[in-house]
Amino acid sequence: MPEAMAGAKMPSGGMKNKGRGAYVDRDKPAQIRFSNISAGKAVAECIRTSLGPKGMDKMMVELSKAQDIEAGDGTTSVVVIAGALLDACAKLLQKGIHPTTISESFQKAVDKGVEVLTGMSQPVLLSDRETLLNSATTSLCSKVVSQYSSLLAPMSVDAVMRVIDPATATGVDLHDIHIVKKLGGTIDDCELVDGLVLTQKVVNSSVSRVEKAKIALIQFCLSPPKTDMDNQIVVSDYAQMDRVLREERAYILNLVKQIKKAGCNVLLIQKSILRDALSDLALHFLNKMKIMVVKEIEREDIEFICKTIGTKPIAHIDQFLPEMMGTAELAEEVSLDGSGKLVKITGCTSPGKTVCIVVRGSNKLVIEEAERSIHDALCVIRCLVKKRALIAGGGAPEIELALRLAEYSRTLPGMEAYCVRAYADALEVVPSTLAENAGLNPISTVTELRNRHAQGEKTAGINVRKGGISNILEELVVQPLLVSVSALTLATETVRSILKIDDVVNTR
Numbered sequence: 001m002p003e004a005m006a007g008a009k010m011p012s013g014g015m016k017n018k019g020r021g022a023y024v025d026r027d028k029p030a031q032i033r034f035s036n037i038s039a040g041k042a043v044a045e046c047i048r049t050s051l052g053p054k055g056m057d058k059m060m061v062e063l064s065k066a067q068d069i070e071a072g073d074g075t076t077s078v079v080v081i082a083g084a085l086l087d088a089c090a091k092l093l094q095k096g097i098h099p100t101t102i103s104e105s106f107q108k109a110v111d112k113g114v115e116v117l118t119g120m121s122q123p124v125l126l127s128d129r130e131t132l133l134n135s136a137t138t139s140l141c142s143k144v145v146s147q148y149s150s151l152l153a154p155m156s157v158d159a160v161m162r163v164i165d166p167a168t169a170t171g172v173d174l175h176d177i178h179i180v181k182k183l184g185g186t187i188d189d190c191e192l193v194d195g196l197v198l199t200q201k202v203v204n205s206s207v208s209r210v211e212k213a214k215i216a217l218i219q220f221c222l223s224p225p226k227t228d229m230d231n232q233i234v235v236s237d238y239a240q241m242d243r244v245l246r247e248e249r250a251y252i253l254n255l256v257k258q259i260k261k262a263g264c265n266v267l268l269i270q271k272s273i274l275r276d277a278l279s280d281l282a283l284h285f286l287n288k289m290k291i292m293v294v295k296e297i298e299r300e301d302i303e304f305i306c307k308t309i310g311t312k313p314i315a316h317i318d319q320f321l322p323e324m325m326g327t328a329e330l331a332e333e334v335s336l337d338g339s340g341k342l343v344k345i346t347g348c349t350s351p352g353k354t355v356c357i358v359v360r361g362s363n364k365l366v367i368e369e370a371e372r373s374i375h376d377a378l379c380v381i382r383c384l385v386k387k388r389a390l391i392a393g394g395g396a397p398e399i400e401l402a403l404r405l406a407e408y409s410r411t412l413p414g415m416e417a418y419c420v421r422a423y424a425d426a427l428e429v430v431p432s433t434l435a436e437n438a439g440l441n442p443i444s445t446v447t448e449l450r451n452r453h454a455q456g457e458k459t460a461g462i463n464v465r466k467g468g469i470s471n472i473l474e475e476l477v478v479q480p481l482l483v484s485v486s487a488l489t490l491a492t493e494t495v496r497s498i499l500k501i502d503d504v505v506n507t508r
Contacts, residue, residue: 029502033093036498037086044083063494067486076142077430081398082491084429088422089495097415099499105419108412109405110492112420114485116404117397120458121389121481126166132157134476135384136377138393141477143373145366148187152370155192155357156377162194163353164385172382178304178356179374181367184339185360190370195328195346196308197356198268200296202333202343203278204287213331215266215345216324217297217305219315222255222269222282224248249281255317256285262320266331266345269295270302270313292331294343307352309345326350336360383480393479394461394472395431399449401488402427431462438464445469 067078136153163176180197235241269277311326329347361367405424409417435445452460461472
């Protein structure tokens with residue numbers, strides 16, 4: 001019989017769907033899960049070597065981007081934890097445990113983990129400057145510019161404190177802290193400016209300092225107008241040419257006179273894509289009237305500039321009125337020891353809650369790294385504003401979680417207990433990796449750390465400076481609670497998502 005023969009020839013890994021006659025591979029979902037887990041583990045393995053102050057530089061992936069958006073720090077830890085959890089999943093799947101059981105058990109484990117982390121945290125007051133400095137310094141320890149943490153940490157704390165009201169703030173808008181990069185000098189030359197800093201040069205160098213500045217930001221062009229369509233003007237004699245030039249001169253002089261009449265002495269001009277935003281003739285008139293001019297202001301900087309100096313953008317000369325301008329004590333062009341110039345506007349009369357950080361460095365790589373480090377330090381302080389609690393660093397939270405989750409697993413029935421125990425063991429990857437990257441013996445270090453935590457020393461962690469285990473709070477190695485909670489929840493969510501994938505559709 002043909003049907004019987006077809007059934008006999010069918011391989012053991014498949015079966016025949018009688019409804020449609022489709023061949024279904026039973027092994028495929030398992031293979032897909034294992035290939036996804038292998039990919040995740042490979043990425044985590046690449047990143048493991050960059051965890052901690054002694055680690056190498058970082059490589060970012062989607063998971064770390066999510067951590068960066070939520071907490072701004074802990075981007076390496078989240079990928080390392082996810083990799084360890086994927087490894088645990090692979091072993092559990094090989095033992096025949098169903099993916100849904102693993103996924104649900106991991107959710108229980110992370111809920112309990114957040115509870116444990118919250119329990120071991122310490123509340124923080126934003127008025128406690130020393131604690132905020134310790135948090136920012138811990139964040140900077142694993143960066144290339146860590147030796148400058150004594151300069152960058154206070155700068156980051158002061159920047160955040162100036163743009164919020166500590167009594168009522170529940171978050172920080174980092175767009176209010178403008179980081180200005182300027183090549184030249186060293187990181188020691190970085191500074192925090194309470195006002196506005198522009199990298200554009202003053203166009204008319206004869207007016208480089210203005211006291212009692214009245215600042216206007218214009219979005220129209222100080223140059224001859226153009227028609228809406230392309231055309232050509234043919235001038236047949238000198239009289240006509242003179243008339244064109246006189247009209248042009250009168251038009252521009254009228255614009256400049258209106259600007260001067262409003263009392264403006266510092267003029268910021270937005271970059272134009274239509275035509276020259278500032279003609280040579282307009283610059284000549286502005287120079288004569290002692291008005292400082294800065295052109296090529298980028299469109300995306302307009303909002304920050306207006307908020308900082310209390311001005312409003314002016315789209316047409318008819319709107320050029322005194323109430324549209326901002327006032328400041330001083331606007332000046334500052335020379336940076338032969339490495340270019342900056343325009344600083346300080347002492348604003350009605351300032352918004354904004355600050356500028358000027359980042360200096362000898363080359364582009366150093367400046368980029370310094371900017372990233374300052375961003376991470378700012379994010380750490382932002383985390384403390386969002387959730388005002390701190391926990392110890394140095395692998396202490398992870399080893400405490402591993403112990404408490406192992407205890408919790410004993411209260412659960414059946415397969416759940418097995419999965420939660422595997423989750424707990426996976427978390428030991430963070431202290432193990434920290435020890436390994438610090439040149440310590442990971443097995444003996446983690447064993448001793450586990451022993452100290454079992455005796456109730458919740459703040460015992462790996463001291464990479466002294467090469468041993470100590471009370472990490474006394475060493476001032478601390479991190480915001482939000483960083484650890486976010487890393488744990490995001491890593492678990494990612495692993496649970498990967499467990500749900502059992503097929504792949506190839507697309508072009």
